[in-house]
Amino acid sequence: MIRGLVLLFLAAFLTGPVHGQSRMAEAEWANQQLPDPADEAEAKALMESLRCLVCQGQSIADSDADMASDMRALVRRRIAAGEEPEDIRAWLVERYGRWITYDPPMDAVTWPLWLLPLLFVGFGVWLARGRFRSRKRES
Amino acid sequence: MSDKPDMDAQTLAMKRFVLWVPLVIAAVFFGFFSYALFFGNTSPQQRAIESQLVGQPMPEFSLQPSLPGRPGLSSADLATGEPRLVNFFASWCVPCIAEAPQLMQLREAGVAIDAIAVRDRPEDVFAFLQRWGDPYERIGADTQSEAQLALGSSGVPETFVVDGDGVIVRQHIGDIRPEHVPELLAALEGAR
Numbered sequence: 341m342i343r344g345l346v347l348l349f350l351a352a353f354l355t356g357p358v359h360g361q362s363r364m365a366e367a368e369w370a371n372q373q374l375p376d377p378a379d380e381a382e383a384k385a386l387m388e389s390l391r392c393l394v395c396q397g398q399s400i401a402d403s404d405a406d407m408a409s410d411m412r413a414l415v416r417r418r419i420a421a422g423e424e425p426e427d428i429r430a431w432l433v434e435r436y437g438r439w440i441t442y443d444p445p446m447d448a449v450t451w452p453l454w455l456l457p458l459l460f461v462g463f464g465v466w467l468a469r470g471r472f473r474s475r476k477r478e479s
Numbered sequence: 480m481s482d483k484p485d486m487d488a489q490t491l492a493m494k495r496f497v498l499w500v501p502l503v504i505a506a507v508f509f510g511f512f513s514y515a516l517f518f519g520n521t522s523p524q525q526r527a528i529e530s531q532l533v534g535q536p537m538p539e540f541s542l543q544p545s546l547p548g549r550p551g552l553s554s555a556d557l558a559t560g561e562p563r564l565v566n567f568f569a570s571w572c573v574p575c576i577a578e579a580p581q582l583m584q585l586r587e588a589g590v591a592i593d594a595i596a597v598r599d600r601p602e603d604v605f606a607f608l609q610r611w612g613d614p615y616e617r618i619g620a621d622t623q624s625e626a627q628l629a630l631g632s633s634g635v636p637e638t639f640v641v642d643g644d645g646v647i648v649r650q651h652i653g654d655i656r657p658e659h660v661p662e663l664l665a666a667l668e669g670a671r
Contacts, residue, residue, distance in 0.1 A: 362571050362598035367623040393528055393633035406598055407634070410624035435538075435631030437531050 362406045369416035370409035376420075383416045386425040389442045390415070390432065399442065527652045530631030530639075537645045540626040542619025545596040545604050552593050552619030552626075558645030562670035563591040564663070565639040566615070567627060569599050570607035572635040578654035579611035585660060586614035590667060593617040595626050597635050638663070642670035 374380040387401040394405035400412055418428050432440050444450050532538065541553035550556075557563065566582060568575040586592055594615040596604050604618065621627055630639065632650075640649040640663065648670045651659065 362569065363603065364598040364600060364622060407624055407627075410598070411628065413623055414625070414628060432628075435531055435628070436528055436633065439528060 364406075366406075366409050367413035369420075370413045372416075374416055374420055379419050380416075382425050383412075383419045386419070386428060387412055387415055390429070391440050391442060393436070393440070528631075528633045529652070530647070530650050532631050533647050533650050535647060537641060537647055538629045540619075540629050542595065542621055542626055545594075545599065545618040545620035546601055546608075549615075550617045552595060552617045554645065556593070556617060557641045558643065559591075560643040561591060562640065562642045562648070562667045563593060564667070565641055566592055566594045567597055567621075567632055567635050567637045567639075568594055569597045569635045570603035571599070572597075574654035575607075575636045576611055578636055578656070579614075581655040581657060581660055582614040583612045585655075585663065588664065590664070591616055593619075595619045595621045597621050597624060597627055640666045640670060 374383060384401065388399050390400045390411065392398045392400045392403035392405055392408040392411070394407050395403045398408075400408040400415075415428060419425065429441055429443075438444050438449075446454060537554045537557050539554050541555075542551045544551035552565075557565065564585065582592060592614050594617070596618055599620065599622075601620070608615075619626065627633075630647075632639075634652075636654050638651040638655060639647050640651075642648050649663075649666045651663065655663065
């Protein structure tokens with residue numbers, strides 16, 4: 341019984357999911373800061389608002405995935421070459437859809453997200469006003 | 480005067496009914512969120528990110544050869560007048576082993592297949608192809624995932640169907656299983 345448990349315990353630790361991980365060295369600029377602090381600040385802000393394609397739910401600044409490090413390298417390379425952060429974001433959105441950005445632009449699809457809360461607050465105020473009024477009348 | 484009690488009963492019934500409305504709304508929301516969380520195909524864990532470039536010309540890229548003696552791959556090589564497949568693979572990718580027999584089957588059916596080896600060393604690519612079969616005409620070395628990002632691909636393996644003009648017709652995400660072979664052949668035929 342105990343031997344069985346020990347075997348089970350070992351099996352649980354020795355076998356794990358097989359993860360594909362590249363044996364290549366990481367790309368230049370994947371984990372190095374740019375020499376110009378202003379460039380690096382721009383790159384960092386952009387990296388924190390781009391979603392990792394592998395560890396979905398993490399930003400590429402936070403993820404350890406190979407692909408995220410290649411994306412950081414791409415961001416830093418392009419910023420160092422003088423490209424605007426928003427152009428790099430647009431380049432990625434063009435390929436992966438708006439899903440890749442944590443900072444979605446306001447457009448035909450996303451405007452209800454901004455407008456609906458205002459409408460709800462307005463409706464709430466209207467509702468509350470109705471109640472206060474009827475109370476006054478009763479008293 | 481006589482109909483007043485009736486009206487009160489009516490408003491009372493109405494009020495009772497209205498009391499249930501918030502609960503119903505909450506139940507609808509709860510149901511919606513649990514559905515999206517557990518069964519929705521947009522739940523974060525299950526989401527495959529499709530390339531937005533399907534239907535558009537192949538973006539510009541140019542990759543060095545991955546193996547000596549085998550040409551590398553650039554976007555210009557893909558507009559050959561005949562439809563072909565571009566397969567993203569890597570020697571470190573386990574599902575790529577699973578799809579290798581299907582790629583060989585496509586090759587034997589006369590399909591031209593080019594490859595992009597993602598973050599891979601030549602010796603590993605060589606060993607992988609020796610062991611699992613080599614269906615490729617050209618193999619580009621995408622050492623920093625640049626071509627992968629340019630194509631809007633988010634992992635390995637992935638396979639793009641490209642028509643004779645170099646336009647991306649279809650993207651297959653994940654390994655090609657035996658049941659996918661007819662679909663891909665049909666897509667290639669449709670791109671002719």
